[in-house]
Amino acid sequence: MRRGPNYLAGVGVFVWLCLVGLPIYVMLGATVQSRAQYTAGGPLSLPGGFSLTNYVQDFGNGFGRYFLNTVIVTVSVVAIVLVLVPPLAFSIVRGRRRSTARVFRVFLLGLAIPAQAVIVPMFYVISKAGLYDNLIGVILPTAAFCLPVCALILTGSMRDITTDLFEAMAIDGAGTRRVFFQLVVPLSKSGLSTIVVFSSLQAWNGFLFPLVLTQSENTKVLTLGLYNFQTQYAINIPGLLAAVVLSTLPVLLVYLFARRALVQGLMGVGGK
Structure with missing residues (x-):
């Protein structure tokens, strides 16, 4: 019909x-x-x-410095997540002790704590550590709030790897390090792509931590830069929109190249 x-x-x-x-x-x-x-x-x-005058004027008014600071924060946060989360997720999935599951549950309590609730003690800790108005003082809290979600995503991805593969690696005489790098990491590419995209978006779009933990022009990121552009270009709307376009291009490129892995990771497909 x-x-x-x-x-x-x-x-x-x-x-x-x-x-x-x-x-x-x-x-x-x-x-x-x-x-x-x-x-x-x-x-x-x-x-x-x-x-392209608006774009040129934006870079002449400090947009380039804001862009570079944001890139530094984003790359650093993603690096911290990639170093800490995969071994953590692997130990949770393959751990045989009950204490591992309990630590994981406590770790996931970070999902229930909003950043707004701890911004005052966070400001105190960062100030006492001498990291106020420093990009490191923005990187560490941002990465800390990315870890619970990233651990949850990657743990679900690693659990999709069948037990038969682990047993085959054990029969072959592979140790824990070899199993991790030759089996778990290659079969968790979708989960790894997901946590990379998630942590990069959190770092790139972060506003609260840079607003509270930085002050000088040399440490401002794009979100604060756009806020300043909105004040500076209250009438020059084309200049403000040009800054918005430039700030969204990296995020759009990341999504275009990693969208399939991102969807698979969020759906829990993992290594399948």
């Missing part, structure tokens, strides 16, 4: 595309216009020309 075209579904898809595409068009179109053109034509007008 042949079905006729579903016009209602087509109309719904068109409306959805308009709702999604219109804000993107407004943002991208404004970034290639001057402030005078944008003010005269409005947000929905067609660009009268193509200019």
Whole structure:
């Protein structure tokens, strides 16, 4: 049986595309216009020309420094997560002691503690440690709040590895280190990709810790930089939107290259 075209579904898809595409068009179109053109034509007008002046001005007003600081924080947080979480998840999955499960439950209590609830004692600890207004003082708390979720995700991924593979490695005479690097890590790529994307997004979009734990211009990250741009460019909307576009490009690239592994990891597919 042949079905006729579903016009209602087509109309719904068109409306959805308009709702999604219109804000993107407004943002991208404004970034290639001057402030005078944008003010005269409005947000929905067609660009009268193509200019990268707004992007150049953003870098001239400190955007490059904010971008570099954010990259440093993000790479450091991801590195800490990749160093600590895989061995932790492996010990939880293959551990035979009851204390391991109890420690894991206590560790997961971090999921129930919001960052807003501990920001005051966190500020005190960072200040006493001499890390206030330092990128390290932002990196460590951000990584700490990423660890519980990343451990939970990677533990679920490693549990999908069948016991037969571990037994085969044991019969082959493989030790714990060899099992970890030659079996567990290769079969947990989707989980590893998921925690990399999650921790990088948390670090890239972090606002509370940089706001409270930094002060000078040399340690500000993109989220604070955009806040300053909003104050500085309260009238120059194209300059502000150009900074928004530049700040979202790395996140978009990470999602495009890791979206399949991210979905599989969140669904618990793991090594299958």
